[in-house]
Amino acid sequence: MSEFFKNIGKIPYEGKGSDNPLAFKYYNPDEVIGGKTMREQLKFALSWWHTMGGDGTDMFGVGTADKTWGQADPASRAIAKVDAAFEIMTKLSIDYFCFHDRDLSPEYGSLAETNEQLDKVVDYIAGRMNEDATKKLLWGTAKCFDHPRYMHGAGTSPSADVFAYAAAQIKKAIEATVKLGGSGYVFWGGREGYETLLNTDMGLELDNMARLMTLAKDYGRSIGFTGDFYVEPKPKEPTKHQYDFDSATVIGFLNKYGLQNDFKLNIEANHATLAQHTFQHELRVARVNGMFASIDANQGDPLLGWDTDQFPTNVYDAALCMYEVLKAGGFTNGGLNFDSKARRGSYTPEDIFYSYIAGMDTFALGLRIADKLIADGRLDKFVADRYASWNTGIGADIISGKATLEDLERYALSKGEVTDSLTSGRQEQLESIMNNIMFNL
Ligand code: XUL
Ligand code: CO
Numbered sequence: 001m002s003e004f005f006k007n008i009g010k011i012p013y014e015g016k017g018s019d020n021p022l023a024f025k026y027y028n029p030d031e032v033i034g035g036k037t038m039r040e041q042l043k044f045a046l047s048w049w050h051t052m053g054g055d056g057t058d059m060f061g062v063g064t065a066d067k068t069w070g071q072a073d074p075a076s077r078a079i080a081k082v083d084a085a086f087e088i089m090t091k092l093s094i095d096y097f098c099f100h101d102r103d104l105s106p107e108y109g110s111l112a113e114t115n116e117q118l119d120k121v122v123d124y125i126a127g128r129m130n131e132d133a134t135k136k137l138l139w140g141t142a143k144c145f146d147h148p149r150y151m152h153g154a155g156t157s158p159s160a161d162v163f164a165y166a167a168a169q170i171k172k173a174i175e176a177t178v179k180l181g182g183s184g185y186v187f188w189g190g191r192e193g194y195e196t197l198l199n200t201d202m203g204l205e206l207d208n209m210a211r212l213m214t215l216a217k218d219y220g221r222s223i224g225f226t227g228d229f230y231v232e233p234k235p236k237e238p239t240k241h242q243y244d245f246d247s248a249t250v251i252g253f254l255n256k257y258g259l260q261n262d263f264k265l266n267i268e269a270n271h272a273t274l275a276q277h278t279f280q281h282e283l284r285v286a287r288v289n290g291m292f293a294s295i296d297a298n299q300g301d302p303l304l305g306w307d308t309d310q311f312p313t314n315v316y317d318a319a320l321c322m323y324e325v326l327k328a329g330g331f332t333n334g335g336l337n338f339d340s341k342a343r344r345g346s347y348t349p350e351d352i353f354y355s356y357i358a359g360m361d362t363f364a365l366g367l368r369i370a371d372k373l374i375a376d377g378r379l380d381k382f383v384a385d386r387y388a389s390w391n392t393g394i395g396a397d398i399i400s401g402k403a404t405l406e407d408l409e410r411y412a413l414s415k416g417e418v419t420d421s422l423t424s425g426r427q428e429q430l431e432s433i434m435n436n437i438m439f440n441l
Contacts, residue, residue, distance in 0.1 A: 004069065004084045008353055010091050022350075024357060027364035029093045034326055034371040041325075041367055043335030044360055045096035045138040046089055047296075048103040050309065050341035051352060052081045064347040078105045078121045086128050089135060092356050096136050098186075098337050100143035101173040107147065111165070115172050122176045129180065138335045139184030139230065139266070139294065140177030142170045145191045145238070155212035156192045156205035156243065163208060167215060174220045183227040183333040184294060185220060186266050187213060188234065193242035206243060210257035217262045228293050228333045229259075230266035233282070235275040237307050246275040247285040254291070264293035268339055269317065270300035270307055279317050283324035294334025295321070297363060311340040311359040318366025319373070319438065326370050336363060365441075372437050379430060389421065 013031075014023035029039040055063030069080035081104075085097060104125070105118040129135050144154035144166045152158055154166035177185050192209055194200040217229055231254065235245045244250050247265055254260045265286040272282040286292035299312045312318060325331065342355040373379055389395045394411050397403035403411075412418075 001083050002070070004087055005091065005349055005353070008091060008350065011093065011353065011357060021354060022357070024361055024364070026361045026368065027093075033367055034330075034374070036330065038364060038367065039093065039095060041322075041330060042360075042363055043096055043138070043331045044092075044094045044363075045098050045335050045337035046085060046092075046094050046356075047337050047339050048081070048085065048097060048099035050339065051088065052085050053103050054341045056341075056344040056347060058344060061344075064344050065342075065351075074106050074108075075117060075120070078117070079124055082121065082125055082128060086132070086135065088352060088356075090132070092353065092360070094356070094360075095134050096138040096335050096337070098138045098140065098184075100141050101169065101176065102143040102146065104176075111168060118172065118176065122179055125180060137177065137180040137182035138337055139186050139227075140173055140180070140182050141186040141188065142166070142173035144169060145189075150191050153189070153191045153193070153205070153239075155189065155209040158201075163212065167212060170212070170216050171219055174216060174225060175223065177227075178220070178223055178225050182225075184230055184266070185216075185225065185227065186230045186232055187216075187244075187263075188232040188266075189242060189244050190234070190237075191239050192244065193236075193239035195240050206253070209243060210253070210259065213259055213263065214257070217259065221262075229263045230293055230334075231263055232266040232268055232271070232296065233275070234268065234271040234307075237274065246272070246277060247282045247289075247291070251285070251289050251291055260291070263291075264334075265291045266294040266296060266334070267292070268296035268298065269312060269321070270298050270309060271296075273300045273302075274305075274307060278320075280320040280324060283321060283328075287324055287328045292324070292328045292334075294331070295325070295336045296339035297321075297336050297359060298338065298340035309340050311338065311342065311355040312362050313358050315362055315365050315369070315438070316434075318362045319369035319434075320366075322363065322366040322370035323373055326367075326374060368441055369438050372441065373434070376433075376437055378433050382426065382430060386423065386425075 008022060012023050013028040014020055016025045018025055027038060030037050033041060053067055055065045055067040057063045069077055069084050071077035071080045089097065101118060105121040108114045108117055144150055149162055149165060155163060157163055174185055231244055231250045233244045233246045233250045234242055236242055250265060254263050267282045267286055269279040272279045283292060297312050298309045299314050301308050338356065338359050340359060342351045390399055394403060
């Protein structure tokens with residue numbers, strides 16, 4: 001088996017004083033933070049599509065990076081990609097990976113042939129995993145958005161034939177996920193939405209999306225999939241309006257169709273931005289509804305309105321993200337995958353390593369800060385004090401259901417003006433506590 005990155009060895013942890021660009025400054029895989037090792041807390045995963053296949057092609061130009069892995073023919077390239085991916089994971093101490101079916105192996109002449117070729121790659125990955133038990137599948141998914149047949153959607157296509165084709169593709173992708181012991185299966189519906197309501201039967205499309213998810217869930221359970229199904233919210237791009245708009249919308253959808261016990265959320269940082277929410281907002285909505293599971297870690301560019309999928313370097317956002325993850329009890333089946341790609345101008349093989357080191361160190365810092373925020377306790381105490389009126393008296397009676405509307409009227413009449421019961425929200429003070437903790441690591 002050939003080595004693809006001969007000039008790069010295993011990336012060591014050298015600590016914050018190091019100036020070695022090929023070393024971690026904050027990610028120390030076996031260091032315990034918040035009761036678990038960093039590798040267990042962060043559960044980093046490599047994404048097959050951007051890392052192994054993304055060559056920098058964009059709307060205005062061809063690829064800049066060579067992602068052929070030395071092979072011209074698609075079947076040999078698919079195998080070489082596996083070897084290169086395992087080398088990257090090993091050198092970066094990444095334990096997990098995730099994929100779209102077509103990133104593992106492309107489409108061939110017919111669905112039968114495509115499936116047959118996919119099986120070969122999945123078997124090869126299974127073999128590599130057998131040799132190295134540290135490598136695990138975080139989640140699999142089906143690419144039901146790139147081929148022309150999916151131009152009007154997959155589960156929400158006006159064509160029942162396209163729905164059936166997508167169902168067949170998803171069935172195969174779930175089988176691959178189960179075969180590789182995956183703990184998650186993702187639905188991201190890039191074309192599940194509409195461009196104009198003038199041509200759209202929204203009610204039927206939403207019912208059909210739920211029908212597809214229900215069929216997938218029932219089949220997955222029938223072949224022994226015990227992990228979580230995920231929906232990954234995104235408001236737009238490529239479609240003008242996507243049905244999985246944000247966490248709140250998806251949770252409403254899952255509850256309406258009775259899917260809430262099998263499905264949870266895979267939250268992506270820049271999808272939150274596109275929905276005009278903060279990353280923390282999306283995570284918090286998922287957490288308080290018991291639906292948080294996994295994360296696609298990237299960031300957008302605040303000056304650009306599209307999904308740039310940049311490697312995350314914003315420590316503030318990463319800290320607030322990891323705060324939500326720790327508050328949710330940490331990852332179980334989910335983890336933190338880099339749905340991120342090096343910029344088009346960062347095109348050399350080493351850039352893959354610099355990008356991952358940047359992203360992993362950012363989240364390592366985020367974890368360290370989040371752990372300190374919780375141990376410090378000032379933020380949590382402030383919030384607990386702010387809501388103290390709900391612990392006793394009329395607040396406790398409202399929560400227990402004892403107080404009627406008449407009781408509340410009597411209470412309000414007897415109290416008079418209640419503005420004095422409020423205290424300052426102290427936003428600036430809390431933001432400075434956050435800075436204090438961030439820079440006192
Ligand atoms: C697209 C996106 C997808 C999903 C998997 O914006 O995030 O790559 O993560 O389908
Ligand atoms: Co994503």
